[in-house]
Amino acid sequence: MKITDLKLYKLNVPLKKTFKTAVRSADTAEEVIVIIEGEAGIRGFGEAPSTAVITGDTAESIIALTSGKIRELLLGEEIENLEKLHYLIEASAVNNYSAKAAVEMAVYDLYARYYQIPLYRLLGGYSNQLYTDLTISVNSPQEMKKDALQALSEGYKSLKLKVGKNSQLDLKRIRTIREAVGPEVEIRLDANQGWEAKEAVRIIRKLEAENLGIEFVEQPVKAADIRGLKFVRENVLTPIMADESLFTAGDCITLLEMGACDLLNIKLMKCGGIYNALKINALAEAYGVEVMLGSMLEAKVSVTAAAHLAAAKKNISRVDLDAPELLKNDPVQGGINFSGPKIMISENPGLDIKKVDDLIEL
CATH class of the missing domain: 3.20.20.120 (Enolase-like C-terminal domain)
Incomplete structure (x- = not known):
């Protein structure tokens, strides 16, 4: 099954209470949602938060890499070639771990749905x-x-x-x-x-x-x-x-x-x-x-x-x-x-x- 599309969305969800650690404080969870589509309308879901003070990744950097280089590399590839897909994602940029994680979990989700098995x-x-x-x-x-x-x-x-x-x-x-x-x-x-x-x-x-x-x-x-x-x-x-x-x-x-x-x-x-x-x-x-x-x-x-x-x-x-x-x-x-x-x-x-x-x- 070929990957036919990769779509991006923003998701902002308020917290019940301000989240405070030694390095940051937040009132909202700011997320980028990735949906990878395959043939026959099967979809895989992924997500990455903006956590600049920990990973260095912002919503803008996640969106830029995912919608650009990663999307270009993955479109038309076979979902069955899981190892190849991983290394294509890895080759898209140095570091940028959250963007890669969001796309890869969508790939795994799509892969498991294709084979009709829970991912775990x-x-x-x-x-x-x-x-x-x-x-x-x-x-x-x-x-x-x-x-x-x-x-x-x-x-x-x-x-x-x-x-x-x-x-x-x-x-x-x-x-x-x-x-x-x-x-x-x-x-x-x-x-x-x-x-x-x-x-x-x-x-x-x-x-x-x-x-x-x-x-x-x-x-x-x-x-x-x-x-x-x-x-x-x-x-x-x-x-x-x-x-x-x-x-x-x-x-x-x-x-x-x-x-x-x-x-x-x-x-x-x-x-x-x-x-x-x-x-x-x-x-x-x-x-x-x-x-x-x-x-x-x-x-x-x-x-x-x-x-x-x-x-x-x-x-x-x-x-x-x-x-x-x-x-x-x-x-x-x-x-x-x-x-x-x-x-x-x-x-x-x-x-x-x-x-x-x-x-x-x-």
């Missing part, structure tokens, strides 16, 4: 359900406590706390939330590069001394500071996860060879799509390192693709795929289903996305 089964088929954490934005300790208790009332058993803004206040935030939620709830910390290496060690050691039960600390130092990440890992007992330090399979090898982290966070928007994510997960598994599948501020199209990947592979042992639950409304018809923290994967072909409302055609 095509990729491995390990499970058909997942459990996600819920992210608590960095705010005052009392506001974060309120948000954490609300999450518990909705059934969440794992919370990811955004920290990295004022280390002393970070300690108070964490203590306040642990006291409020009790000892059974999993607490994960994400500093989003907000600490220096020695500062991170000091903070994490205090958390350990107070027995606050932190599951792991994600990206405590700057993305480029791999030696600092390694220093933190070697001087605390709490597992350390790499996120912004990990974009490519080459980054993965560097992190694992240096022993710089205990866990890895793969995001499709950082690595350029499913094909490269599979490479990174395979490397991690070979080194005995487990993976978390995460997301940016995304709607349900790309999060559905990430969920299918996570469900397919045993070594992807954790997911942080709560982004659609942070949106004020869900414009995506079909895809994964949420029931509190539980994510159910459809058995229909591909990603099972039927339609996306409120699209602005480009």
Whole structure:
């Protein structure tokens, strides 16, 4: 089946509440939606958010590459030639990972629909359900406590706390939330590069001394500071996860060879799509390192693709795929289903996305 068209749309979805991390604040999820069409009217869906402060990708750059070079390369190609399509997308530009991820997930969706199989089964088929954490934005300790208790009332058993803004206040935030939620709830910390290496060690050691039960600390130092990440890992007992330090399979090898982290966070928007994510997960598994599948501020199209990947592979042992639950409304018809923290994967072909409302055609 030949690829006959590639269309682009914008999608802006307001958030329930301002999303705050150590590096940015947002009130709206700004997305680019990709729809690839094949013969007989079959369509595959993809999505990429604008995350300039993390990936360097803006809506404008995603649109420019996708509507130009990538579209030119893919039109007329056979969807069955999945390997060739991946390398055509890779050859379109250096970096530009989010644009590549959006197009590639649409390709995988179209491929799986053509063969009438759910994408997660095509990729491995390990499970058909997942459990996600819920992210608590960095705010005052009392506001974060309120948000954490609300999450518990909705059934969440794992919370990811955004920290990295004022280390002393970070300690108070964490203590306040642990006291409020009790000892059974999993607490994960994400500093989003907000600490220096020695500062991170000091903070994490205090958390350990107070027995606050932190599951792991994600990206405590700057993305480029791999030696600092390694220093933190070697001087605390709490597992350390790499996120912004990990974009490519080459980054993965560097992190694992240096022993710089205990866990890895793969995001499709950082690595350029499913094909490269599979490479990174395979490397991690070979080194005995487990993976978390995460997301940016995304709607349900790309999060559905990430969920299918996570469900397919045993070594992807954790997911942080709560982004659609942070949106004020869900414009995506079909895809994964949420029931509190539980994510159910459809058995229909591909990603099972039927339609996306409120699209602005480009």
